Amino acid sequence: MSPSTFQTFDWTLVRSFLAVLDAGSLMGAARSLGAQQPTLSRHIAELEAQLGAALFERTGRGVVPTAAALAIAEAAREMQAGAERLAAGLDRQRQSTTGTVRLAASQIAASHLLPPVLAALREAEPGIQVELVVSNAISNLLRREADIAVRMARPDQASLVARKLADLPIVACAHERYLARHGMPLAPAELLDAARGHTLIGYERDDTILRGFAAMGFAVEHGHFMLRTDDQLAYGELIAAGAGIGFSARYCLRSWPGVVPILPGLPIPPIPCWLAVHREIRGNAVVRRVFDFLGAMIPEVLGADEPATAGVARTNE
Structure with a gap:
């Protein structure tokens, strides 16, 4: 030729x-x-x-x-x-999954829940880049500042699609060093007994803990909390440092060696964990892959003691 x-x-x-x-x-x-x-x-x-x-x-x-x-x-x-x-x-x-996804999560979820999940995502999908947006506001989805959000409340905006992943147990907890110094409280009333000398860690402006005690029949005021902060990371570090007794999602205790749950009979309602995505971008192949991966992996990371509850909900539908 x-x-x-x-x-x-x-x-x-x-x-x-x-x-x-x-x-x-x-x-x-x-x-x-x-x-x-x-x-x-x-x-x-x-x-x-x-x-x-x-x-x-x-x-x-x-x-x-x-x-x-x-x-x-x-x-x-x-x-x-x-x-x-x-x-x-x-x-x-053509079938490979490549692209960038912005994932929004609260301080606590971003610091204690998502790192092992995102590490697994990197191994499974090396072509996907993730931008982790640390924010407690669901509005970032509505403004398209994020593609997917992990939230501890069900989003009620009609333009979002949400999947419930789990009910997260909330526990009273303290470091073993603190308990060695002040003793293990055996009843909720001991937390409020000045004679017991316990230090409670609470929030400054957020009244979540106050409302929780009120629902259990205890009249609690800000003055009962000798340490207060609304910064979630600082709050957890105070517990981990042995500064007092606080309240946290149980999965966080894995990040704080020596911190143990106390008062197992304390009837603290769990908080739901939701995965939300804007309806119009859920059809994006990369966003869909990350959404599905998170939906499967987050309950697995939470572990058997925090079982996932199945179900997909379209908000306001």
């Missing part, structure tokens, strides 16, 4: 040539390729013209390959295999 012939050679004709070679007839080749017999006949004629050699001799029962056809058969099969590898590679590229 001359250089000029090589430059004009139609590589797509090789597929038809091999089909005829393997089938032994134009009719059989057309059947195997789902093509029309005249089309294959034209392909063979074009290939013969480009090569300057006859490839098949017509017989009453079909075709017989010529010496020229047999001489190029191996190279043609290599070309076909290469084309198939090329197509497979392109298909893998």
Whole structure:
């Protein structure tokens, strides 16, 4: 084959040539390729013209390959295999998950729940980049500042789709060093007994803990909490440092060696963990992959002692 012939050679004709070679007839080749017999006949004629050699001799029962056809058969099969590898590679590229997803979560979830989840996501989907947005506001989804959000309350915006992942137990807890100094409280009333000398860690402006005590029948005021902060990370670090008794999601205790739950009979309601995504971007393949991965992995990380509760909810529908 001359250089000029090589430059004009139609590589797509090789597929038809091999089909005829393997089938032994134009009719059989057309059947195997789902093509029309005249089309294959034209392909063979074009290939013969480009090569300057006859490839098949017509017989009453079909075709017989010529010496020229047999001489190029191996190279043609290599070309076909290469084309198939090329197509497979392109298909893998099209199906690969690549892109960037912005994930919003609270300080506590971002610090204590999501790190092992995101580490697993990196191993499973190396083509996905994650931007972790630490925020307690669900509005960042509505303003499209994030694609997905992990929230500890069910979002009620109609434009969001939410999936409940778990009910997270909340526990009273303290470091073993603190308990060694001040003793283990055996009843909730001991926490409020000044004579017991316990230090309660509470919030400054957030009244969540106050409302919780009120629901259990205890009249508690800000003055009962000798340490107060609304910063979630600082709150947890105070507990971990042995500064006093606080209240936390049980999964956080894994990050604080020596911090143990106390008062197991204290009826603290669990808080729900929700995964939310804007309805219009849920169809995005990358966002959908991360959403599904988080939906499966977060309950697994929470562990058997914090079982996930199944269910998908479209808000306000």
